Amino acid sequence: MITGQHLIEITYLIATALFILSLKWLSSPATARRGVWAGEIGMALAIIGTLLYRGIVDYKWVGIALVLGAIIGVPLGNVAMTAVPQRTALSHAFGALCVTLVGTAEFYLRTPDVPRFTMSVLSLEVILGSLTFTGSLMAAGKLQEVLPQRPITYKGQNIVNLGMLAVAIVIAVLLVLDPGRTVLYPVMILIALVFGVMLIIPIGGADMPTVISLLNSYAGLSAAAMGFVLDSKLLIVAGALDGASGFILSVNMSKAMNRSFTNVLFGAFGQVQTSAAAAQEQRAVRSATAEEAAAILSAANRVVVVPGYGMAVAQAQHRVRELYDALTKRGVDVKFGIHPVAGRMPGHMNVLLAEADIPYDKLLDMDDANPDFPQTDVALIIGANDVTNPAARNDPSSPIYGMPILDVDKAHTVMVIKRSMSPGFAGIDNPLYYLDNTLMLFGDAKAFVGGIVRELSGAAAHG
């Protein structure tokens, strides 16, 4: 006979299958939306199943909380596409908050009678949850620019951070040995919360893609740990999937920035290299006007646009779309070369360009774009800097030496839209700007691209 408990387990089982299918369908843009529906159905089933649980004696607060959460969720789902990085960081914070609160409630309900294994994973759950909560809030604050974006570093930072983590782990061990020491629990949480803040303080904007991925992974792992504490296979699977996803993205991002994975795991990123900028000398650059740029672009056969965070800041993606239209109409083949760490989170540029209605098959990732640069007439760089720096390829003294870059310098002509000659975020001079085949287009990305579009349409009108 099927009891109520069995029914709940069956909804969880189906939800687990739907979650895996959801991610599987996300692999291609053609089936991706089906993936969202699968996730939604799985989620609804699991929640309905849980509400049937006989142990629930009071639905009032559960109901109010579900409605309130939905009310908060709707605006968070409808933010502008440019705000997606901070929204993502914020949602990591919410996920981690949920996990930490549930873990804390479990601890106080069960203490002092907590088996050692359960206490170990519970400690892992709440430490990861707490540091992800404050760390993600910090990341969201930096991305939203309510907190200073400049990395803050001080001497012995890594020692202080690792020391704090070590203390938290020692407390966790003491709690595992004797879960009755309840006074230690809030201390452990507090240290983990402060650690999360300290971890993100030295992080600058350009490192955000790696950090967001890493926090994603932590949030997933803490949820999986919660699954062990509550003995919920569904949670273990969902947490493992999220953790794996964050892990893969972190590895991708760290490879794309040429950082070792241990470097990423310990959060020891974000050191600003200032030495290179100091040695900068005055060298001649060639600049061009929108009119000249338009003439070169319209004479080209193949153009590759390389967008960066500057395009997002200037909100230039819709102007870029107009440029794409104007050039495509003239028979120019326009594609986009997108570096994995361009922007503030993985895939950031793709979303902005897709929002501007640029077909996704024109968006090439780095490995697909690079072989084509030698046959490219114009590489147009909009708001990207370090990811195009040839020093990463040929100057072993450069701080970013070894980082994979887009080989824009191999194009016949390179055009760079940039506000001024000031070095990029990492403070590293870019030799690309002094090459003979490089033209600097000084100005705001949105205004300048708009200017080129006007020139192109004006020329068309005159025949």
Next chain:
Amino acid sequence: MHTQVDLITSLYVFMLAAFIGFEVIRRVSPLLHTPLMSLTNALDAIAVVGAIIIAGERKTNMSTILGTIAIVAATSNIVGGFIITDRMLKMFKPSTKAPKQ
């Protein structure tokens, strides 16, 4: 409470899910990495089921309050995460345009 068998089973589940996760997510194109993150984030908010039980059981005032806040946090992730993922995916269109409706 956990028995030894439950624990081993849970570890197997975790291991297999991690392998499936790696294999499935490796295939997701970099094109969709932002929606991938928002979708996994929404799915991760399945932690709401743990929060519902904690809040609904009303064992202590503290556990009820913590559970209730946890439900709010997780539900906002579920609703917001699915909405924004779908909004993003709707924007990705191929070149060969379908005839206008």
